[in-house]
Amino acid sequence: MISLHEGKGSRPKKPAAQAIVLGLTVAGCTPRIWRRMIVKDSMWLARLHDSIQVAFDWFDYQTHVFTLENMRLGNPAKREGHWIEDDRDTTLADIELTRRGGLVYDYLFGEGWRVDIRVEKVVPLMKGQAYPYCDGGERAGPPEDCGGIEAYQDMLASIKEPHTELGREWLEWLGPQYDSERCDLVAINKALRKFGK
Numbered sequence: 001m002i003s004l005h006e007g008k009g010s011r012p013k014k015p016a017a018q019a020i021v022l023g024l025t026v027a028g029c030t031p032r033i034w035r036r037m038i039v040k041d042s043m044w045l046a047r048l049h050d051s052i053q054v055a056f057d058w059f060d061y062q063t064h065v066f067t068l069e070n071m072r073l074g075n076p077a078k079r080e081g082h083w084i085e086d087d088r089d090t091t092l093a094d095i096e097l098t099r100r101g102g103l104v105y106d107y108l109f110g111e112g113w114r115v116d117i118r119v120e121k122v123v124p125l126m127k128g129q130a131y132p133y134c135d136g137g138e139r140a141g142p143p144e145d146c147g148g149i150e151a152y153q154d155m156l157a158s159i160k161e162p163h164t165e166l167g168r169e170w171l172e173w174l175g176p177q178y179d180s181e182r183c184d185l186v187a188i189n190k191a192l193r194k195f196g197k
Contacts, residue, residue: 027114036136045087054191056141062108111148137183
């Protein structure tokens with residue numbers, strides 16, 4: 001029997017899935033707030049957005065956009081003369097993230113947060129490992145509605161003086177569980193497991 005592919009060589013092989021180690025840093029924050037996340041290269045960009053929200057304990061109340069060179073992907077819209085394409089139809093492999101080396105994530109335009117995302121390395125997928133997962137980080141994410149970087153820095157200074165009126169107000173708003181120095185990897189990975197297989 002003659003093969004349908006006779007004379008055309010073998011079928012091109014689908015590239016093997018791989019994992020990408022991403023370094024995520026909240027821009028402008030001192031001391032540094034960061035996470036190291038391992039994701040599949042087949043991950044949807046919208047799922048990376050969800051994972052960033054979990055990693056920094058944000059609640060997805062605001063708009064977001066990923067910027068990579070001249071591409072803007074996120075909540076579909078036309079803003080400031082630029083189209084923001086829908087990030088639900090694009091994977092990390094589609095945007096060739098490993099070749100490009102990184103991208104920027106903005107959450108809540110204006111007084112919001114910017115996360116610099118850098119490809120640290122590419123590694124083989126580990127059998128039995130759920131992706132995405134977070135294997136490192138420092139400090140709690142900035143509280144979502146605290147007012148941006150300057151307000152966040154003021155908040156950190158104020159809570160060090162709990163006897164002042166401003167210190168008491170911030171501590172009341174933050175709640176008794178808040179600890180700016182704590183990065184709870186167990187809680188982050190428990191929440192991320194709902195995205196993985």
